[in-house]
Amino acid sequence: MFASVIIDQDTKALDKVFEYIIPDGMPIEKGMRVFVPFGNRILQGFVIDKQYKSEYPSEKLKAIISPVEDFSAIKPEMLELMNFMCKKYHLRMTSILRLFIPAEMREGKVKEVFEKSCRLTDENVEISRGKNQIEIVKYLKEHKEEKYEKLKELFGYSSLKSLESKHIIEIYKNQINRSPYVGEINDKKIKLNDLQQRAVDTIKGDDTFLLHGVTGSGKTEVYMHLISRVLKQGKNAIMLVPEISLTPQVLANFRARFGDKIAILHSGLSAGERFDEWKRLFLGEAKIAVGARSAIFAPLDNLGMVIIDEEHEQSYISESNPRYDTHSVAMFRAKYNRCPLVLGSATPSVESYEKAVRGEYKLVELPVRVNGRELPKIQIVDMMMEIRSGNSGIFSNQLISDLASVINNKKQAMIFINRRGYSSFMMCRDCGYVAKCKDCDVSLVYHKEDNKLKCHYCGKQYKVLDVCPNCGSERIKEGAVGTEKVVSELKKLFPDVKILRMDNDTTSKKNAHAKILEEFRSAKPGILVGTQMIAKGHDFEDVTLVGIVDADQSLYHSDYRSTERCFQLITQVSGRAGRSKDEGKVVLQTYSPRHYTYKFAANYDYKGFFRKEENIRATAKFPPFTRIIRILFTHQDENVVKDELKVCYNKLLKVKEKYQDEIIYMDVMKSPLKRLQNKFRYQVIVRCKLDKADQIEEELLEQTKDAVKSSVFFEVNPQNMS
Ligand code: ADP
Ligand code: ZN
Ligand code: ZN
Numbered sequence: 059m060f061a062s063v064i065i066d067q068d069t070k071a072l073d074k075v076f077e078y079i080i081p082d083g084m085p086i087e088k089g090m091r092v093f094v095p096f097g098n099r100i101l102q103g104f105v106i107d108k109q110y111k112s113e114y115p116s117e118k119l120k121a122i123i124s125p126v127e128d129f130s131a132i133k134p135e136m137l138e139l140m141n142f143m144c145k146k147y148h149l150r151m152t153s154i155l156r157l158f159i160p161a162e163m164r165e166g167k168v169k170e171v172f173e174k175s176c177r178l179t180d181e182n183v184e185i186s187r188g189k190n191q192i193e194i195v196k197y198l199k200e201h202k203e204e205k206y207e208k209l210k211e212l213f214g215y216s217s218l219k220s221l222e223s224k225h226i227i228e229i230y231k232n233q234i235n236r237s238p239y240v241g242e243i244n245d246k247k248i249k250l251n252d253l254q255q256r257a258v259d260t261i262k263g264d265d266t267f268l269l270h271g272v273t274g275s276g277k278t279e280v281y282m283h284l285i286s287r288v289l290k291q292g293k294n295a296i297m298l299v300p301e302i303s304l305t306p307q308v309l310a311n312f313r314a315r316f317g318d319k320i321a322i323l324h325s326g327l328s329a330g331e332r333f334d335e336w337k338r339l340f341l342g343e344a345k346i347a348v349g350a351r352s353a354i355f356a357p358l359d360n361l362g363m364v365i366i367d368e369e370h371e372q373s374y375i376s377e378s379n380p381r382y383d384t385h386s387v388a389m390f391r392a393k394y395n396r397c398p399l400v401l402g403s404a405t406p407s408v409e410s411y412e413k414a415v416r417g418e419y420k421l422v423e424l425p426v427r428v429n430g431r432e433l434p435k436i437q438i439v440d441m442m443m444e445i446r447s448g449n450s451g452i453f454s455n456q457l458i459s460d461l462a463s464v465i466n467n468k469k470q471a472m473i474f475i476n477r478r479g480y481s482s483f484m485m486c487r488d489c490g491y492v493a494k495c496k497d498c499d500v501s502l503v504y505h506k507e508d509n510k511l512k513c514h515y516c517g518k519q520y521k522v523l524d525v526c527p528n529c530g531s532e533r534i535k536e537g538a539v540g541t542e543k544v545v546s547e548l549k550k551l552f553p554d555v556k557i558l559r560m561d562n563d564t565t566s567k568k569n570a571h572a573k574i575l576e577e578f579r580s581a582k583p584g585i586l587v588g589t590q591m592i593a594k595g596h597d598f599e600d601v602t603l604v605g606i607v608d609a610d611q612s613l614y615h616s617d618y619r620s621t622e623r624c625f626q627l628i629t630q631v632s633g634r635a636g637r638s639k640d641e642g643k644v645v646l647q648t649y650s651p652r653h654y655t656y657k658f659a660a661n662y663d664y665k666g667f668f669r670k671e672e673n674i675r676a677t678a679k680f681p682p683f684t685r686i687i688r689i690l691f692t693h694q695d696e697n698v699v700k701d702e703l704k705v706c707y708n709k710l711l712k713v714k715e716k717y718q719d720e721i722i723y724m725d726v727m728k729s730p731l732k733r734l735q736n737k738f739r740y741q742v743i744v745r746c747k748l749d750k751a752d753q754i755e756e757e758l759l760e761q762t763k764d765a766v767k768s769s770v771f772f773e774v775n776p777q778n779m780s
Pocket of ligand 2: 529
C-alpha cells in the first residue's frame with residue numbers, strides 16, 4: 059500500500075503531496091500523522107490518502123517510519139475541509155491542517171490522547187518479589203484499576219514495566235464513551251416566549267438562518283434551546299461568539315446549563331488546557347464547542363447545529379496567515395453534516411442581510427426585547443454647537459448633566475471610546491512632526507499611565523516626546539482622546555465616584571477582565587469607561603446611561619464598510635443601557651449630527667439603514683454587488699516587492715484586458731499602511747462584477763505564482779484595506 063503524505067513544514071516548496079510506502083502490517087489510516095524520512099531528516103506528516111498503486115517505481119519511494127499516534131487526528135470531514143479551504147483561499151495545505159490540531163500535539167511533541175489504565179490479569183495473583191511490585195499488586199486489588207500515569211507517579215515506571223512483561227498486569231487504553239447524551243439538561247426553567255419558540259421551531263433542516271433580534275430579545279436563550287435539542291438527538295454542536303463576548307458571565311451561564319458537556323475554547327487557555335479541551339471534543343466527552351473563531355475547527359463529528367453569534371463581527375475573518383472567513387467554513391461544515399447554520403445578530407452585516415432578502419438565507423426575527431422594555435432613547439448631541447457655545451471639552455453639557463443625575467440616583471453609566479491610550483498621537487505644533495513607529499509607518503499612541511508612546515500594530519514602545527526631534531520645539535500637541543484621557547477628565551468632574559477602565563491595557567493579565575467587571579457590579583454609583591470590550595454581552599441592570607464620546611471615529615474611514623460598522627457599534631453599545639426596570643438613555647456625541655447612519659441608529663431602524671446602504675453600494679458598485687479582490691505583496695526589502703510586483707502587474711493587466719467588461723477597476727498602489735512590522739506592503743486592488751468573479755479570481759491568482767520572494771496574500775472583500 060502507498061500513502062499520500064503532506065509534510066508538516068509550512069514552506070512553499072513543500073506544499074505538495076509526497077508518496078510513501080506503507081510497510082506491510084503497519085496500521086496506517088487516512089488522517090493519521092506519521093514520521094517519514096525526508097532528505098536526511100525525519101519529519102512529521104499527515105496521511106491524506108491511501109492507494110494500492112503508485113505511479114512511481116517503488117524503489118524510488120521511501121517507507122513511512124511509524125505513525126505518530128495510533129488514531130487519525132484529522133477526521134475525514136476535516137480532510138475535505140482542507141481541500142475546500144485550499145481552493146477557496148489559496149492557502150498551503152499544511153497551514154490549514156495546523157488549524158485542525160492543537161499546538162501541543164505538533165512541534166514534535168507526542169501527546170497521549172487516549173489515557174492508559176492498568177488492571178490485574180488475575181485478581182487472585184500473589185507475588186513475593188520487589189517492594190514496589192508488591193505495592194502495585196496490593197493497590198490494584200484494592201482499586202481494581204488505575205490510570206497508568208498515576209501508577210507511574212506512585213510506584214515508578216520500571217516496576218510497572220516488569221509486571222507487564224510478566225503478564226501480571228495489563229495496560230489498556232480506556233474505552234471512549236460515545237453513547238449519545240441522554241441525561242437531564244438544566245433548562246433553568248426559562249420558558250421561551252412565543253417569538254423565541256417560533257424561532258426554535260423554524261430552525262431545522264439544513265438551511266442557513268439569519269436570526270435578526272434586537273439587543274435583549276433573548277437570542278442567547280434561543281441558541282441554548284437549539285443546543286439542548288441537538289443534544290437530545292444525540293448530536294453535537296458548535297457555537298461561535300466573538301472573543302470579547304466570552305465574558306466570565308457568559309461562560310458561567312453556559313456551564314450552568316450544559317455542565318461538562320461543553321468545551322470552551324478561548325484565548326485565556328494555556329496550550330495544555332487548549333489541548334485538554336480539544337481532546338475532550340475529539341473523544342466525544344464534550345459535545346458542544348463554544349469559542350471564538352478557531353472553534354469552528356473543533357474536532358466534533360455528527361454536528362446537529364452550527365451557530366455564529368454576532369455574525370457581523372469583524373473578528374470572524376482571519377486577517378493574518380492563514381486568512382479565511384469563518385462563515386464559509388461554517389457553511390461547509392453545516393452542509394457536510396446536513397444541519398442548520400444559524401447566524402445571529404442585532405445588526406447583521408449588509409452582506410448577510412442582503413442574502414436573507416434574496417432568500418439565500420432564511421430570515422428569523424425577534425423584533426422586541428423579552429421583558430417588554432423599550433430600547434433606550436438615543437440623543438444625538440452636536441459637538442460643533444458645544445464649541446460655539448464655549449465648551450471645548452471632550453464631554454457635552456448634556457452628557458455631564460446626565461452623568462450627574464446617574465450619580466445622584468446611585469446608578470451606573472458606561473462611557474464608550476474606541477481608542478485606548480491617552481491620545482491618538484503626539485505632534486509638533488511648529489513643524490507638524492508626528493511620532494511614528496520605526497517598523498510600521500503608523501503614528502504612535504500616547505499612554506500617559508506608563509508614560510510611553512506605543513505602536514498599536516506591533517507593540518513596540520518609545521519614549522515620550524518632550525521636544526520635537528525635528529525642530530526642537532516644545533510645543534507638542536496631543537491628538538484625539540483615548541480611554542485614559544476620558545478617565546482622567548471624568549475624575550476631575552466627579553472626584554468621589556468610582557471610575558473603572560476596561561481596554562486591552564487593563565485586561566492583559568489573567569482574570570483582570572473579570573475583576574474589573576466584578577468591581578463595577580458593586581460600584582454604585584459607578585462609571586465604566588472602555589473600548590469595544592464594553593460594547594457587548596454585559597448585562598448590568600443598573601446601567602441607565604451610555605455615553606458615546608466620539609461616534610465619528612468609526613464613521614470616517616476610507617473603507618466602504620465604515621458606515622455599517624458605525625451603525626453596528628452604536629446599536630451594540632446602546633444595548634447596554636436600560637436592560638432592567640429602569641429606563642435607559644444614550645448620549646451620542648458627533649460633529650456630523652445629520653449623517654444618515656446616526657438617524658437610523660437613533661431610531662433603531664436597521665431595515666431603513668440597510669435599504670439606504672444597499673442603495674449606495676449598488677450605485678457605487680461595491681460589495682455585495684461586486685467583488686473586491688486584494689492581492690497584497692509584502693517583503694522586508696522594498697525593491698524586491700516593487701520588482702516582483704511590476705512583473706506581476708503586467709500579467710494582471712492581460713487578465714484585465716480579457717475581462718474588460720467585467721473588471722470595473724484595477725490598480726496597483728502602496729498599501730495605506732506602507733510598512734508593518736518591518737515589511738513593505740504594496741497591493742493590487744481589483745473590483746469586478748459578480749457573474750465571472752470566480753473565474754477572474756482564479757486567473758489573477760495564476761499570474762501571481764511567479765512572485766516567490768515576496769509573501770503574497772489573496773483576499774476577497776477584505777475587512778480591512780489598510
Ligand atoms: P440577546 O442575546 O438577544 O441580547 P439575551 O439572550 O442575553 O438577549 O437575553 C436578555 C436577558 O433576558 C437575559 O438575562 C435572559 O436570561 C433573559 N431572557 C431571555 N429569554 C427569556 C424568557 N423567555 N423569559 C424570561 N427571560 C428571558
Ligand atoms: Zn517640530
Ligand atoms: Zn510598530
